[in-house]
Amino acid sequence: MSQIKKFIDNFGYTRIIIILFLILLFIAAFALELQTKSLISGILNRAGMNMLLTLAMVPSIQSGTGLNFGLSIGILCGVLGAVLSIAMDLTGGRAFFVANVLGILFAIVAGYVYGLLLNRVKTQEMLIGTYAGFSVVSGMCMFWILAPFKSPKMIWPYGGRGLRVTVSLEDTFDKVLNNFLLGQYNGIEVPWGLYGYIILLCLAVWLFSRSKTGIAMQTAGSNPRFAEASGINVDSMRIIGTILSTVLGAMGILVYAQSYGFLQLYTAPLYMAFPAVAAILIGGATVRKASIAHVIIGTFLFQALLVVALPVTNAVLPEGNLSEVVRIIISNGIIVYALTRIGGGE
Amino acid sequence: MSKPILQLIDISKEYYGNRVLKKVNLTVYPGEVHAIVGENGAGKSTLMNILFGMPVIHSTGGFSGQIIFDGEPADINSPKVAMEKGIGMVHQEFMLLPGFTITENLKLNREITKHNLVSKLLGEKMKSLDMEAMRKDARKALDTLGVDIDEMLPVEGLPVGHKQFIEIAREIDKTNVRLLVFDEPTAVLTEIEADLFLKAVEKLAASGIAILFITHRLSEVMQVADNITVIRDGEVVGRLTREEATIEDMARLMVGRKIDRIEKTKKVNNGTDENILEIKNLKVDMPGEVVKNVNLNVKKGEILGIGGLAGHGKIGIANGIMGLYPASGEVIFKGEKIKLNSPNDVLSRGMAFVSEDRRGVGLLLDESIEKNIVLTAMQVQRKFLTRILGVNFALSSKIREHAKKLIKELDIRCTGPEQPVRRLSGGNQQKVCIARAVTLEPDLLFVSEPTRGIDVGAKKIVLDLLLKLNQELGMTIVITSSELAELRSICDRIAIIYDGKLEGILPPDADDTDFGLMMAGGHSDKAKEVS
Known part of the structure; x- marks a missing residue:
């Protein structure tokens, strides 16, 4: 009995509750005779799509700035890179590559500036980050309207000013990673290329955490005064963490977009930080501690929940868009629950 | 009576x-x-x-x-x-x-009130203040004390x-x-x-x-x-x-008489004439422990004690030199002027510090013992690293080896080098702090309040350990402590700090009266300077 309790303590009540809920949803899905195979493919796809955005939370938590609620800043850098690569008329893998290079460059600059801001508002990072993200998204809305892009793939087909709200990637890098080494097993699709790319980046983040700078960054995050006494420049470590997080955000949105097939401009990035925050918290991370395992477990659980909950609620409550309401309640509910647990326990 | x-x-x-x-x-x-x-x-x-x-x-x-x-x-x-x-x-x-006047502060929550139209209808809570009566009371109280200030001044900005x-x-x-x-x-x-x-x-x-x-x-x-x-x-x-x-x-x-001197068995290092550290006009802005102007020399190979009452600035000295609180003045280490307010510079010159705030500054509580031991040396001296493709990576095998060696040498009671330090007792946590400082192989070690919050048995072990470092490795040690008895047990000289300044230096066997007088300040003329 005590061993069961110990296991539960180790694993965390949050995760157990969510897993039980998930099992319940699966049973419901089975009972309602929904397509389980397509559900599983959907989970694999959605988890891969969102994994990097969740991974972006790791450096910011490790460096002590908490959850990166200003992830939309990184996302916008990636989107900007993609828009430029489309404007250059590139296609396929090359377009994806150029979008990444540009996105990373923008993210380094933006991350640096954002890091300077976060250093001025210590202990308020998450609140300020949320609103910094909101403001930058709004600012970029003006840019999307005013930017002098001419590519017919992006401007409104009937003329006028500005870029479309959603830009199709059909002719550029739609599904470059998803379709690379796509495995079909008895109707279940496994995007091996996508997962290979993710594993590579997870590995890079893990390796960084074993490096001298990485260790200094984690020290700055877990005890700034200790770090200071050990000759570590806490402020610059926080900036490094913020830059890394922003860069991963930029790369993450490109993975997301290639999988989705569309680039979403204007207000779409506004709330994109929230699912990533929810996922890593479900994975077992706290505001002070996060690991790659938290990212993987959390993204799978959170996305599985959304993928299965939607059709189930649709089948149970077919009226209007109740399922969408349920989705919002579930995902925000998880964020609220996880945030109330800040600082609780070790 | x-x-x-x-x-x-x-x-x-x-x-x-x-x-x-x-x-x-x-x-x-x-x-x-x-x-x-x-x-x-x-x-x-x-x-x-x-x-x-x-x-x-x-x-x-x-x-x-x-x-x-x-x-x-x-x-x-x-x-x-x-x-x-x-x-x-x-x-x-x-x-x-701060924003209230003297009168309002004096009468806070005990205000004198009088009835007005509204309060007659709505009851006691709505009564208005009788400022005139309050002023009179305030004036009376201030006069009793013989203070001549306007009772209607705001408190903010007053001396x-x-x-x-x-x-x-x-x-x-x-x-x-x-x-x-x-x-x-x-x-x-x-x-x-x-x-x-x-x-x-x-x-x-x-x-x-x-x-x-x-x-x-x-x-x-x-x-x-x-x-x-x-x-x-x-x-x-x-x-x-x-x-x-x-x-x-x-x-x-x-x-009081409570000396329990740990005799130095081999009197090898009692300090030479050479100064390893010269502190000139040091000022440190550490809240609650302000150092106002300290001039002090530390001799190579000695154990110097810094004593004094709480709040007089003794704690501020080591913290200031190590760059943890804003400091000004001149500090010369081994003939070279050190950069103040830069922990990195001080650490890389061969000074190390065991902080008085063990759980706040001294340890990463949720990290392993081994990480706590090697971290500073890794960051400052690039020890325990290996270079792969231009990137410095931590070398786990070497870290483990070193941690195991120190755990054995310092007798840190733990389940292994991977145990988080939070789970250790106070005495063993202090040993981890000392282990980290020792890993830096410093020439000069600052130790603040080494026995605070640890039990009696562990106290002696920690003091013995410091003595051993001094005697066997020739490490110069500066111990800051509120416990005079502890300083008198192992130090060669004891400097007493009063009101942010050096009041005097005494030998450990000096009279109780002298220590007491110095700690209470104002009697530096009676102090016997030893050199």
Whole structure:
């Protein structure tokens, strides 16, 4: 009995509750005779799509700035890179590559500036980050309207000013990673290329955490005064963490977009930080501690929940868009629950 | 004399099995100024907390003994009860609202009110303030103290001395006050203000109020106190009247004979004539431990102790040199001027620091023992690293090896190098801190409060360890400690800091009186300088 309790303590009540809920949803899905195979493919796809955005939370938590609620800043850098690569008329893998290079460059600059801001508002990072993200998204809305892009793939087909709200990637890098080494097993699709790319980046983040700078960054995050006494420049470590997080955000949105097939401009990035925050918290991370395992477990659980909950609620409550309401309640509910647990326990 | 206003009978108090007060008895008469003197940690504050019914006493299991107030046994279980009985307390920290006027502060929550139209209809809560009456009361209280300031001035921006007077005025304005407790009231005052204050105390006593006066400043005690009680280690060690007391007596009683010297078996390193560290005009802005101007030389190979009472700046010296708090002045290490306010520079020159704030600055509580041990050396000296493709990676095998070696050498009791330090006892945590400093292989080691918060057995082990580092590795060690006995047990010389400045340097076997006098300040001329 005590061993069961110990296991539960180790694993965390949050995760157990969510897993039980998930099992319940699966049973419901089975009972309602929904397509389980397509559900599983959907989970694999959605988890891969969102994994990097969740991974972006790791450096910011490790460096002590908490959850990166200003992830939309990184996302916008990636989107900007993609828009430029489309404007250059590139296609396929090359377009994806150029979008990444540009996105990373923008993210380094933006991350640096954002890091300077976060250093001025210590202990308020998450609140300020949320609103910094909101403001930058709004600012970029003006840019999307005013930017002098001419590519017919992006401007409104009937003329006028500005870029479309959603830009199709059909002719550029739609599904470059998803379709690379796509495995079909008895109707279940496994995007091996996508997962290979993710594993590579997870590995890079893990390796960084074993490096001298990485260790200094984690020290700055877990005890700034200790770090200071050990000759570590806490402020610059926080900036490094913020830059890394922003860069991963930029790369993450490109993975997301290639999988989705569309680039979403204007207000779409506004709330994109929230699912990533929810996922890593479900994975077992706290505001002070996060690991790659938290990212993987959390993204799978959170996305599985959304993928299965939607059709189930649709089948149970077919009226209007109740399922969408349920989705919002579930995902925000998880964020609220996880945030109330800040600082609780070790 | 008339009958006593306050009697404390056999008051004892334990904090978690640690006896801080042992059967303390105290009697105070109306109109008497009674001084309580003692070192930090002697139990003065605990005694006052009991008298004032502070929650901290009751949340830690209460106390034993009896309080008799005005002839009747009193059960003071909250500050409110204490206030109702007529016990007032003037705190060390100011509890004033800066934006309010002096009058408003004095009358806070005790405002004099009068009826108006609305209050007649809606009841007591809507009564308006009778500013005229409040002003008069405030004026009266200030006049009693002999302070000439406008009672309608806002508190914000007033000099500290005036704030202290307002605190006192607030207490004496309470009409029922019978006993006033002052907890180191002159600590923040200038000499002129202190004089003014002492005069006010005498006036108050003359009006029949009993006064309990806690202080370190022995000369003040001589000036105003009628009776003096000296407390050491939770026990009353002396009761003196003003006539029979001398400053020397009080100093000796305060410090007491409690030397338990760990004899240096091999007297190899007692310090040479060469200075390894020269501190010139050091000023450190560390809150609560401000260093005002310290000049001090550390000799190569010695163990130098830095002592003094809390709040006088001894802690600030090491923190300032190590760059943890803003410092100015000149520090020369091995003939070279060091860069102040840069921990990195100081560490890489061969100085290391074991902080007094073990859990805050000294350790990464949730990280493993091995990480705690190697981290500083890895960051500052690039030890335990391997270079792959231009990136420095931590070398786990070497870290593990080194950690295991130190765990064995320092006898750190743990389940293994991967155990988080949070789970270790205080003494073993301190050993981890020392292990980290030793890993840097420093020439000069600063250790602050090495035995704070660890049990008696572990204390000796930690001190022995420091002695061993000094004797066997020739490491110069500077120990800052509030426990004089500890400094006297292993140091070659002891520097006493008073009011942010060096008061004097004494040999460890110097007389108790000299230590006591130096710690109480103002008697540097009597000190014997040793070199």
